[in-house]
Amino acid sequence: MITSFKAIVIRELLRFLHQRERFLAALVRPLVWLFIFGAGFRAALGLSIIPPYETYIRYETYIVPGLCAMIVLFNAMQSSLSMVYDREMGSMRLLLTAPVPRWWILLAKLVASAFVSVLQCIVFLAIAYAFDIRMPPGGYIAALPALLLIGLMLAAMGLFLSSMITRLQNFAGVMNFVIFPMFFLSTALYPLWRMQENAPHIASVVEWNPFTYAIELVRFALYQKLEFNALIWVCTCTIGFFLLSLWGYDPRKSMFMRKVRE
Amino acid sequence: MTDAVTLDGVDLSYGSRAVLSKFSLKLGVGSFSALLGPNGAGKSTVFNLIAGLLLPDNGDVRVMGNSTKTSRAGLRHVGMVFQQSALDLELSVVQNLRYFAGLHGMKKPGAEIERLLSQFGLEGRENSSVRDLNGGHRRRLEIARALLPSPEILLLDEPTTGLDPASKQAIVDAVHAMSAQGVTVLWITHLLDELWPDDDVIVMQSGNVVSHGSFADLGGATGLSRHYAGHERPQL
Numbered sequence: 405m406i407t408s409f410k411a412i413v414i415r416e417l418l419r420f421l422h423q424r425e426r427f428l429a430a431l432v433r434p435l436v437w438l439f440i441f442g443a444g445f446r447a448a449l450g451l452s453i454i455p456p457y458e459t460y461i462r463y464e465t466y467i468v469p470g471l472c473a474m475i476v477l478f479n480a481m482q483s484s485l486s487m488v489y490d491r492e493m494g495s496m497r498l499l500l501t502a503p504v505p506r507w508w509i510l511l512a513k514l515v516a517s518a519f520v521s522v523l524q525c526i527v528f529l530a531i532a533y534a535f536d537i538r539m540p541p542g543g544y545i546a547a548l549p550a551l552l553l554i555g556l557m558l559a560a561m562g563l564f565l566s567s568m569i570t571r572l573q574n575f576a577g578v579m580n581f582v583i584f585p586m587f588f589l590s591t592a593l594y595p596l597w598r599m600q601e602n603a604p605h606i607a608s609v610v611e612w613n614p615f616t617y618a619i620e621l622v623r624f625a626l627y628q629k630l631e632f633n634a635l636i637w638v639c640t641c642t643i644g645f646f647l648l649s650l651w652g653y654d655p656r657k658s659m660f661m662r663k664v665r666e
Numbered sequence: 667m668t669d670a671v672t673l674d675g676v677d678l679s680y681g682s683r684a685v686l687s688k689f690s691l692k693l694g695v696g697s698f699s700a701l702l703g704p705n706g707a708g709k710s711t712v713f714n715l716i717a718g719l720l721l722p723d724n725g726d727v728r729v730m731g732n733s734t735k736t737s738r739a740g741l742r743h744v745g746m747v748f749q750q751s752a753l754d755l756e757l758s759v760v761q762n763l764r765y766f767a768g769l770h771g772m773k774k775p776g777a778e779i780e781r782l783l784s785q786f787g788l789e790g791r792e793n794s795s796v797r798d799l800n801g802g803h804r805r806r807l808e809i810a811r812a813l814l815p816s817p818e819i820l821l822l823d824e825p826t827t828g829l830d831p832a833s834k835q836a837i838v839d840a841v842h843a844m845s846a847q848g849v850t851v852l853w854i855t856h857l858l859d860e861l862w863p864d865d866d867v868i869v870m871q872s873g874n875v876v877s878h879g880s881f882a883d884l885g886g887a888t889g890l891s892r893h894y895a896g897h898e899r900p901q902l
């Protein structure tokens with residue numbers, strides 16, 4: 405079983421390395437936010453000292469964890485898209501006929517997607533560091549398990565979505581209805597207290613968004629602190645989404661069965 | 667002797683449409699069985715049931731004695747060539763083979779990969795991207811991949827699609843030779859010239875077996891052509 409696990413992870417890494425455009429696109433998006441959006445909003449948004457920060461920080465520093473989570477979210481969706489593509493192209497059948505339990509196959513897919521996300525985040529953080537947007541040195545190490553964990557959570561969500569999406573063309577809808585609301589209704593770009601002051605109804609949505617907790621887990625980890633509430637949310641959502649994707653890919657009662665039969 | 671594959675009283679519906687009803691089939695160890703029938707007869711459904719991609723609503727599917735409902739262990743013995751290509755276009759020829767070997771738990775597949783690349787005329791193309799291969803070479807690669815874990819059962823759904831006559835004949839001969847060595851083969855096809863007189867032929871129509879016997883007993887290509895011609899022609 406370990407050999408098959410390794411095979412799936414290596415395959416995903418190789419696919420990622422072969423798709424250089426994907427790597428560039430994954431980096432350009434958050435860098436545009438960091439350097440263009442960040443510069444523009446630096447003057448407009450004032451940030452008070454809120455945990456985990458112990459002093460005033462630049463706006464660019466504030467949005468780094470959210471942009472890391474954005475990289476992970478887009479990668480998870482990309483991975484989900486490739487699952488739908490594989491299913492349409494037929495190569496998914498190879499995976500689903502492997503002589504190992506299906507939950508093991510799906511777990512390997514999750515781990516592979518999370519690894520790729522972490523690699524992208526490392527490069528993004530290095531670029532930010534080079535442009536003087538820096539975290540405490542130990543924070544970079546502490547953030548790795550947090551990034552891996554949110555990578556698992558968002559990959560599990562992507563996996564579940566891929567089991568529900570019947571056609572590749574429907575994926576654009578997912579982008580509109582999942583990625584953007586998740587990102588904007590979170591603490592990626594502005595702290596919760598600001599929303600509580602100006603738009604309390606939106607703030608309550610943000611408080612129920614798992615992506616908010618993914619960002620906060622990374623934000624605190626970058627300052628070598630553990631946000632326990634965020635950890636519980638992320639772990640619970642990871643397990644929940646993974647169970648849903650197991651259900652989604654179960655040939656007895658799933659959407660996948662109908663799709664295979666079509 | 668245990669049958670390699672058994673479908674016993676299988677019911678399967680796609681929504682309200684019943685595709686298989688009380689369907690039974692046995693493939694003896696080392697047999698070469700050809701599954702024939704018009705489009706929509708249920709041939710690919712039988713393939714998917716044996717491959718574990720579908721589970722029956724009722725009845726049981728057993729592969730090397732393992733029920734597909736409770737165990738995937740039987741799949742370890744099965745090599746498959748799907749009707750639709752299942753290659754990863756992002757990877758090279760050898761990466762596709764190594765990936766599949768890994769999925770089947772093969773730790774050091776190097777020698778076997780080399781042997782199969784040579785057998786299927788793919789030597790020298792190890793590092794080519796699958797995207798750059800023509801249809802015939804892709805098909806050969808799919809068959810080579812199916813043989814990689816030395817399967818005891820081979821499921822092939824129209825495996826010679828896109829191959830030139832010489833390659834097609836080579837594949838037909840190679841698979842028959844494997845059957846003679848004890849590999850159980852289920853070959854789904856419309857092409858009667860791929861069959862040998864002693865092959866077990868199962869003709870399906872609307873989810874039922876309508877004829878079953880050796881190719882020779884069913885009248886060979888002439889007899890089976892007549893059988894096909896008896897079906898209603900589709901309105902185009």
